[in-house]
Amino acid sequence: GNELVEPGETPGPGQIRDSNRFSLLAALQEAGAETVWDGHGPDDEDALREVLLERIAESDVVITSGGVSMGDLDLIKPILSDIAEVHFRRLCMKPGKPFNFATVGTTLIFSLPGNPVSALVGFEVFLRPALRALQGAAEIDRPRVNVMVDHVVRPSDRIEYQRAVVRFDQSDQLVATTTGVQASSRLASLIGANALVTVPAGTEALPGGSRFEALLMGPLRSHDDRRDTT
Known part of the structure; x- marks a missing residue:
């Protein structure tokens, strides 16, 4: 989203520092995944659609954070409805109720909530074991x-x-x-x-x-x- 600024920058009105990207990158590295791209998606539906299609074409798994709730600029949800097969949109859990899982061909798309803790808990409970299984790891689940x-x-x-x-x-x-x-x-x-x-x-x-x-x-x-x- 356009409201995100880099760590070290001073947020302006309506802006927040980007924490999810860096915490998720660290979690992905610990899980043994190779990250091919990381960045911000724009608050424009057509431009964001192009970003997602590019990432889907080059990736086994696409992970997004934010844009899956009920706001006017929560654009991930309607875009996935157009370009992907959406398997579910919400989970009966706390934290992390907004959580989309979709597929385009063989590419898996996990759309995590925007709240920092919700995103990391969703990663630990669902994404990490999925990524470990895709790698053929001997140990998939945490103890x-x-x-x-x-x-x-x-x-x-x-x-x-x-x-x-x-x-x-x-x-x-x-x-x-x-x-x-x-x-x-x-x-x-x-x-x-x-x-x-x-x-x-x-x-x-x-x-x-x-x-x-x-x-x-x-x-x-x-x-x-x-x-x-x-």
């Missing part, structure tokens, strides 16, 4: 472990992937500590996180000591590792 939370968990009406730090306690149990406010726009909730705690949909708050499955994104911490997580 999943059973953890005890040390804080109150408040479920939502959708399955939720909450960012957390998982460490061994003094009795060698795996304990998960929240990284703070879990808003989808709060990129800081991913800083220091080594896990996504999977919280099923529900209506009742769950006390500390409750157990959940967690998807590990990084090494487990030791009980005396108290790096700031907020």
Whole structure:
């Protein structure tokens, strides 16, 4: 979108710094993918269509971020309706409800939300295993472990992937500590996180000591590792 500016530039009115491109590039590199192009798409439907068609022609997988919600300039959705077979547009999950998956021939198109956390969580849960499978990797999925939370968990009406730090306690149990406010726009909730705690949909708050499955994104911490997580 035209509202994005490079890191280091001062955003003007209605502008924001581009964080998704760089965080997704790092995630792609870690997943073993080769990136052939990265850049901004314009807020013009015809020009953006041409950019997408060029990328589709040269790529096995096309990944976009933003433009899949309900705004007047969310152009990815109508363009994909014209040029691709759209398999789904939304997911019953939090964060990351707007999420398009489409195909053009053998090219896969994943359209992630624009919110930074939503984009990275969607990448971890869906894109990373898909990319690993396409590479024929021996290890496709991240490890999943059973953890005890040390804080109150408040479920939502959708399955939720909450960012957390998982460490061994003094009795060698795996304990998960929240990284703070879990808003989808709060990129800081991913800083220091080594896990996504999977919280099923529900209506009742769950006390500390409750157990959940967690998807590990990084090494487990030791009980005396108290790096700031907020």
